[in-house]
Every structure is written in structure tokens, then in C-alpha cells.
Amino acid sequence: MEHNLDSSLPNGWKAYAHFTKTSGWAAYAGCVWALLYAVFVRFYQAAGGTIGLSAPIVDPTGGIYKASYVVGVIIMLCGFVLLTLVKPWGKVVPLWLPWIGGVNVYRGFLLFPTLLCSVFLIAHGAAGIITRVLFLAGFINLKMPTFSGEVDMRIDALWDLFVYQPWFFIMGVLSGLSAAHYAQARDVSLSALKRGTLIFLFLTILVTAIFVAAIVFDFVDKLSFF
Numbered sequence: 001m002e003h004n005l006d007s008s009l010p011n012g013w014k015a016y017a018h019f020t021k022t023s024g025w026a027a028y029a030g031c032v033w034a035l036l037y038a039v040f041v042r043f044y045q046a047a048g049g050t051i052g053l054s055a056p057i058v059d060p061t062g063g064i065y066k067a068s069y070v071v072g073v074i075i076m077l078c079g080f081v082l083l084t085l086v087k088p089w090g091k092v093v094p095l096w097l098p099w100i101g102g103v104n105v106y107r108g109f110l111l112f113p114t115l116l117c118s119v120f121l122i123a124h125g126a127a128g129i130i131t132r133v134l135f136l137a138g139f140i141n142l143k144m145p146t147f148s149g150e151v152d153m154r155i156d157a158l159w160d161l162f163v164y165q166p167w168f169f170i171m172g173v174l175s176g177l178s179a180a181h182y183a184q185a186r187d188v189s190l191s192a193l194k195r196g197t198l199i200f201l202f203l204t205i206l207v208t209a210i211f212v213a214a215i216v217f218d219f220v221d222k223l224s225f226f
Contacts, residue, residue: 016197017190020180027082027181030174034079037167042072052159078117082175084110085182107186111179115196118176119204125169126204127211132161140216176200 041052046069084090090110095101134140135157142153183193213219 013190013194017184017193020177020193021184023177023181024086024185026174026177027086030082030171030178031079033167033171033174034075034082037171038072038075038079041164041167042068042075046072052163081110081114082178085114085178086185090182091186107183107188111183111186114175114179114182115200118172118179119200119207121168121172121175122204123172123207123211125165125167125172126208127215128160128165128168130208130212131215132157132165134216136161142215143218 044051045053046065048065089105091105093100093103093105131140131142135142136154142157180193180197183196188196
């Protein structure tokens, strides 16, 4: 079903609806983006690589390396999940699967988890960038990682500012665009798309503020999950 743009929508929303309707490319870009991070960051560090670390990891048990590998695998899987949003099996379960082959996929089954992950990714990246800028400007202090040796926090902050946190932010944007494209491909109305986008933006700003406060005031551990 093709949506006709509601003439009552402001021009900005019309442009947004058209852009997201043609943003299937974001799922492919997001998959590649996830694979690059998994291989060149998580798998590399799991193998003992130290580029990008301001201090060598001190972990005699090897738990940190194993965790990095597991996270890398999860990130790869998440990248492949994005492809589901632009492939036929995101609408109908492939026939070769026993018992459930040919069953229509409920759009919320893929849409809601993708949107929640997108909120987390964008908020994580935005909060990381904001707090690293504040730290480098001398306004706040950052908690040192407990699993590292002697850390040069400025180098650590620079890596975060220009490499790690932008990855989170860009991945979140690509994931969000993929979700918006999927919503339109699954015949979500333009009014629902508008409401959903506004809710998404509100949640993203709220979670970003919570993450920034958590890091600045140190009332939870430093948010560097991935």
C-alpha cells in the first residue's frame, strides 16, 4: 500500500516522511557499521589489541576479553537484524522454517525493540560526547576504569570523543532510520509516524539527560557498556 502525503502535514513533516520512506539504505549501512565495530574494536580487543586503549587492561582471569568477544558477537547479530527490516522475511516468516513458515510477522515485534535500541544508542553516544567535551574543558571529572592500569584520562576521553561515542550515535541514527522505513513499509499511517517520531525524540532527550547526569554526578558506574 502506498501512502499519499497528507496535505495537512507541514512541509517539514512531508520531507521527513519522504526521506524515511526511501531510507532502506540505512539498514545496510547500519549492518556494515556494526560489523566494523565488532571486528575492529571488540574482536581486536578480545584478542589482546591495545590500540584505542589509554592503558592496558589488567584482568588476570581473562573475563574482560571474553566479555568483549561476546559483545562483539551480539553487535554483529544486531547488525544482521537491521537487514530484516528491509528484507521480505521482516514481513513474512520464510517458508523453509518448520511450523511457523509463512506466518505474517507482527510489525511491532521488530519495530519496538529496534526503536528502544536506537534510543539507547543515540543517548549513549550523545551523553558520551557531551561529558567528554565537559571533561576536556575542565568542567567535570571522569571516573577511571577499574579494570585498567595507569590511565591517561585525556587520551581516553579523546578516543571516546572521536571514535567510540560517535559510533554509538551514528549507529543509533541508522537504526532509527531503518525503523522509520520499516514502519512505512508496514503501512503505519503518517499521523502515527509523526506521533511515534515525537515520542522517540522525547525519550531520546530524556535518556540522554539521565546518562549525562549519571556520569557527571557519578551516581551509577560509568556508562560504557559496549
